[in-house]
Amino acid sequence: MKLLITNIKTLLQIRDRHIEKVSGTDMNILPTIENAYLLIENDRIIDYGFMGDHINIKADKTIDATGKLVLPTWCDSHSHIVYAGSRAQEFVDRINGLSYEEIANRGGGILNSAKTLENTSESDLFEQSIKRVNEVIKMGTGALEIKSGYGLSLESELKMLRVIKRIKAHVPIEIKATFLGAHALPEKFKNNKEAYIDHVINDMLPLVAKEDLADYIDVFCEKGYFSLDDMQRILVAGKEYGLPAKVHVNQFNAFGGVSLAVKYNALSVDHLEELNDDDLEALQGSKTMPVALPSCSYFLSIPYTPARRIMDSGLPLALATDYNPGSTPSGNMNFVVSTACIKMKMTPEEAINAATINAAYAMGSSKDYGSITTGKKANLIITKEVPNYNHLPYAFGDNHIEQVIINGKVI
Ligand code: NIG
Numbered sequence: 001m002k003l004l005i006t007n008i009k010t011l012l013q014i015r016d017r018h019i020e021k022v023s024g025t026d027m028n029i030l031p032t033i034e035n036a037y038l039l040i041e042n043d044r045i046i047d048y049g050f051m052g053d054h055i056n057i058k059a060d061k062t063i064d065a066t067g068k069l070v071l072p073t074w075c076d077s078h079s080h081i082v083y084a085g086s087r088a089q090e091f092v093d094r095i096n097g098l099s100y101e102e103i104a105n106r107g108g109g110i111l112n113s114a115k116t117l118e119n120t121s122e123s124d125l126f127e128q129s130i131k132r133v134n135e136v137i138k139m140g141t142g143a144l145e146i147k148s149g150y151g152l153s154l155e156s157e158l159k160m161l162r163v164i165k166r167i168k169a170h171v172p173i174e175i176k177a178t179f180l181g182a183h184a185l186p187e188k189f190k191n192n193k194e195a196y197i198d199h200v201i202n203d204m205l206p207l208v209a210k211e212d213l214a215d216y217i218d219v220f221c222e223k224g225y226f227s228l229d230d231m232q233r234i235l236v237a238g239k240e241y242g243l244p245a246k247v248h249v250n251q252f253n254a255f256g257g258v259s260l261a262v263k264y265n266a267l268s269v270d271h272l273e274e275l276n277d278d279d280l281e282a283l284q285g286s287k288t289m290p291v292a293l294p295s296c297s298y299f300l301s302i303p304y305t306p307a308r309r310i311m312d313s314g315l316p317l318a319l320a321t322d323y324n325p326g327s328t329p330s331g332n333m334n335f336v337v338s339t340a341c342i343k344m345k346m347t348p349e350e351a352i353n354a355a356t357i358n359a360a361y362a363m364g365s366s367k368d369y370g371s372i373t374t375g376k377k378a379n380l381i382i383t384k385e386v387p388n389y390n391h392l393p394y395a396f397g398d399n400h401i402e403q404v405i406i407n408g409k410v411i
């Protein structure tokens with residue numbers, strides 16, 4: 001089956017040769033072809049170029065993209081999309097003056113979601129979650145990382161990870177699973193954090209590995225949650241089971257989490273709303289991708305990750321949603337890209353690079369996703385008619401997407 005897209009106004013994010021990521025000033029370069037075609041065979045991109053050169057291409061189906069842009073689907077490398085219920089009441093409590101921290105301290109927050117999830121059956125959790133996954137696919141997400149971490153008990157963490165596995169079998173997009181047993185201290189272990197970490201390492205992790213339920217390991221390294229020592233124990237244990245790290249660090253406080261994560265070769269360090277010079281220094285020359293989550297900053301009214309400082313020091317940067325019921329009840333990568341431009345002073349080129357090629361790297365998926373490259377998966381966004389790609393982040397809140405193609409098929 002061959003699908004040909006013709007008369008594309010601009011084809012974005014062309015990488016003739018496979019590259020893993022873009023850094024520093026290179027992030028401001030977004031290679032494009034004006035008046036382009038793109039040819040797909042089955043689920044792969046097999047050719048692309050100038051319209052003038054495509055004279056003899058035969059295909060089973062043709063889509064005319066006159067006036068429209070074509071780009072790779074977004075990669076969302078950080079989500080907690082598997083959850084039960086909602087935390088809309090906490091949202092209202094925050095409007096009425098309580099802080100995220102105060103809500104967490106009185107049993108709300110992550111523990112609130114864990115309680116709801118405990119009382120939700122695996123099949124109900126699956127139904128609630130896959131609905132959200134299908135929604136984000138329609139919004140152009142073609143690769144998605146999903147974390148556990150609202151279980152906080154052996155049974156419930158496994159329930160979450162099995163749901164992620166089921167989602168993976170039911171949707172056509174790339175799904176990566178991350179084990180986040182150390183997301184918060186459950187009530188039962190309130191006065192014994194060491195025992196909970198022992199439980200995560202000695203009881204949960206071996207079963208997660210045995211059932212092959214995770215690709216990565218995560219920990220919420222933050223004051224009041226897990227310390228540097230805790231993170232170290234968890235990353236060492238994860239490594240023994242072959243799980244590279246993708247970690248929550250520097251959301252509210254910067255105290256060395258970034259350099260520790262880099263020391264353990266973390267694939268990504270996520271949040272970074274607080275960032276000091278030592279953190280930037282630690283990232284230099286490393287393989288660790290910094291990941292910003294602007295929708296979280298927006299929703300919680302906390303600082304935005306200093307994207308300019310990161311990129312201006314020569315580093316790469318990726319963007320993700322953080323979709324979760326407490327700090328970011330939104331999985332819209334289009335909003336993330338707009339917000340990165342509007343609030344973090346990223347150029348459209350930088351934001352699109354951060355949400356495609358670099359985001360694919362941050363979830364270990366750049367071999368097949370994140371750019372228009374021959375041989376990569378045909379996961380594409382076809383926009384409505386727009387003047388140019390600046391219009392995508394500029395006209396924020398509009399739905400610019402006309403069609404989403406996943407594995408060569410129109411969704
Ligand atoms: O990435 N920071 C830790 N975890 C999530 C939020 C968790 C929650 O409030 O449910 C985050 O923002």
Ligand code: FE
Nearest residue numbers: 078080248322
């Ligand atoms: Fe998160």
